[in-house]
Amino acid sequence: MGKPSDLVQGTLDLLILKTLTLDPMHGWAIAKRIQQVSGEVLQVQQGSLYPALHRLEQQGWIKARWAESETGRQAKFYVLTAAGRKQLEAEAANWSRLSAAINLIVSEA
Amino acid sequence: MGKPSDLVQGTLDLLILKTLTLDPMHGWAIAKRIQQVSGEVLQVQQGSLYPALHRLEQQGWIKARWAESETGRQAKFYVLTAAGRKQLEAEAANWSRLSAAINLIVSEA
DNA sequence: GCTGATACCTAGATTATCTACACAAGGTTG
DNA sequence: CAACCTTGTGTAGATAATCTAGGTATCAGC
Numbered sequence A, B: 001m002g003k004p005s006d007l008v009q010g011t012l013d014l015l016i017l018k019t020l021t022l023d024p025m026h027g028w029a030i031a032k033r034i035q036q037v038s039g040e041v042l043q044v045q046q047g048s049l050y051p052a053l054h055r056l057e058q059q060g061w062i063k064a065r066w067a068e069s070e071t072g073r074q075a076k077f078y079v080l081t082a083a084g085r086k087q088l089e090a091e092a093a094n095w096s097r098l099s100a101a102i103n104l105i106v107s108e109a
Numbered sequence C: 001g002c003t004g005a006t007a008c009c010t011a012g013a014t015t016a017t018c019t020a021c022a023c024a025a026g027g028t029t030g
Numbered sequence D: 001c002a003a004c005c006t007t008g009t010g011t012a013g014a015t016a017a018t019c020t021a022g023g024t025a026t027c028a029g030c
Helices: A012-019 A027-037 A046-058 A082-106 B012-019 B027-037 B046-058 B082-106
Strands: A062-068 A074-080 B062-068 B074-080
Touching: A012 A027, A012 A046, A012 A082, A012 B082, A027 A046, A027 A074, A027 B082, A046 A062, A046 A074, A074 A082, A082 B012, A082 B027, A082 B082, B012 B027, B012 B046, B012 B082, B027 B046, B027 B074, B046 B062, B046 B074, B074 B082
Parallel strands: none
Antiparallel strands: A062 A074, B062 B074
8 A cells, every 4th residue: 555655745735725626624524535536545644734734724725614524523624715726726737747747757768 | 947846756766767777877967868858847956966866876776887978078877776677667656656646636527 | 431533733853855055177258 | 368158076954845653632332
């Protein structure tokens, strides 16, 4: 399983922002969803997740509000802001650019 | 140009190893080649390049020997070792796995 | 009452890469 | 011949993202 590394450095913000375009979600659910959608390949550790969420909130890309989760507990739900949507576009474009460039090299004859 | 970042963290070893499958090359040429093949998207700074080369050599994945470069100067040429070839395969597989997983998320409807 | 899942958080270590240097040889141009 | 650019190697220190490893609390199930 995911031995060598759980994430590609620099992509966590992108993954979180993208996941929040679907629905407002609390941190725990974001991590679960990333893991699930990636086929258990990507693992978001809590020590990466929460600092990242705070970072994104501080940048104004997401906003938090407390609400009741599916299990009936209080949880911090995050919503994407307009600026966050822009940031997501920029990060997605950058990821495309870089990953395509890397693939050019890796798949050289 | 490459404003947001010059590389994706964790991929430099892969890029170097892959580049060395073509020909033995000196560091400067490796950086130039990565930049060129990637369409000027990936930029390898010297401060990343040389430490990476030393790291790879210490791991036994590449071997160095001094020789004359195309310009007639002395340069350190690196060759891929058998272990390096294995490492390249592992890193390439890992990159495929992770980038595919990220793309699953990024390209969600 | 214990365990496991959910849900939040932080401190410190690790590690890759970048910035910004320094050095040297060779070629080119004024 | 002086200034400068390109090639080529290298290091020290800063930056920043992620991981490790802890901590707290609630709730469900046994």
